[in-house]
Amino acid sequence: MVATDNFQKTSEPAQFNLAAYLNERQKLCDTSLDQSIPIIYPEKIYEAMRYSLLAGGKRVRPILCLATCEMIGGTVDMAMATACAVEMLHTMSLIHDDLPAMDNDDYRRGKLTNHKVYGEDIAILAGDGLLALAFEFVATKTPQNVPIERTLQVIARLAQALGAAGLVGGQVVDLESEGKSDTSLETLNFIHNHKTAALLEACVVCGGIIAGASLEDVQKLTRYSQNIGLAFQIIDDILDITATQEQLGKTAGKDLKAEKVTYPSLWGIEESRTKAKELVDQACAELESFGEKAVPLQAIAHFIINRNH
Template identity: 75%
Template sequence: MVLATEMGSSQPESSFDLSTYLVKRKEAIEVALDSALPVIYPEKIYEAMRYSLLAGGKRLRPILCLASCELAGGTADMAMPTACALEMIHTMSLIHDDLPAMDNDDYRRGKLTNHKVYGDDIAILAGDGLLTYAFEFIATKTENVPPQQVLQTIAYLARAAGAGGLIGGQVVDVESEGKTDVSLETLNYIHAHKTGALLEACVVCGAILAGASAADLQRLSRFAQNIGLAFQIVDDILDITATQEQLGKTAGKDVKAGKVTFPSLWGIEESRRQASQLVADAKAQLAVFGSKALPLLAIADFITSRSN
């Protein structure tokens, strides 16, 4: 996928090869994740953590972190420990979300879910292990970044992963399951927290590490909030329109679980329109950055065009 975009009347048209960018970044992230989590005693818990952490996926969240750090003047090396930590926390959320007490899914990324391989008990502990190790990894492996920026990153990510973010959104999602009177306001809350908070942390934390100004952090935060909601709308659409093979997980499970989704409130076509508008609004936030924003702009477009 190549994005060609006009960044302003005073700048020439620039093109960006997103496919190559995503492949190269994903390769670097896979290497970093593999080396981040060796198997030691007790072997079973580390094997379970690695099973889900290294199961593949788009690695979109860590890629966003690296891209925002570079946009703000930093380097990929500065942000890689945080990028890995973000993927650890995301993986924790998937392991726990798939449990019988939550969304009860047998497949994730085309493989059996963690609890289907290791049992509910080890799966819960594997998620716990990834969550706690994520913060240790940022604190001990980040290099060439002022300590205050590392601390700010850890605090921001902790809020995004906690009861005021990811966990809070998951709670409201669980409480809303099977109800027919869930409002758009509640649905927006669920996904701004369950999905959006961690995506926002990916973008903002990368920029914090690079020492971005408060004004730039605000722009990047608004960008991330919009693409986070667009990402979830597209997820809801794909749950209806894609196959299990395309998704790598059970298709149609939202309908079966009686969940209110954006397509159930708006219909598929209006949901697509809303997602496209959110992406357009997100991209407008980055106009000030010029060509430095090309990777993030391309990823924003990718969110609405993806098939899994």
């Protein structure tokens, strides 16, 4: 395995150069995202949207979308519009999550948060703008060789992942649970299955739908993505305790300060790591029937639990 400064070395699978794969796909995604928002009048809103969308990040979500489409038999071109859309939606959620009314954070990806640069009013509107653009992008930029019914399924899936049945619902329960030391594991799982895993699931499943995944394939992709989504959150909770602000690119120790119940607070750090590894192993097992085509998705799953930032 070859490692770079951007992507930490992982142990599986040895023959696959994950770092090179991620860096190549990140560049593809960055180029498409850069082209997706030209600056026109009124310039401030487009600048604010671009500020957060192009602020960096590993582009794990769009890369998952592209990798799944290819595994099922599609192409990067078929899925790129959806891949960009999921990153727009993810960025929208970060902008709104950082607002004083939510998590009240000053830094994101090592830079000042959107509302610290443009003000709360423009930050809210920048998030709204990205939300609307994401669906417009899928509807207008998905290639014509993708059947229209697949594009409609993607739009419906993305909307469901974001709404009260997904991210929004998870965020509500998360806010209600702040300061409550008796928050149960069941509630914690609900929060993160909706707030974190729902959009990750949409990234993966939508990539499969675009390529014509069967119902059985969609079920496998759903289980894979739900498992890595929960593992992703467990590692996030651990890093909030163990990593520095420089490593995280955002304020460290926020969960403790907000008196949030987290997986490490329930299980401890070592058991939390063990649980995350079990989830990733289960996720990878779901893709065994795809053979070598599943290697990128399996490697990304292992990368999620081995990251240090």
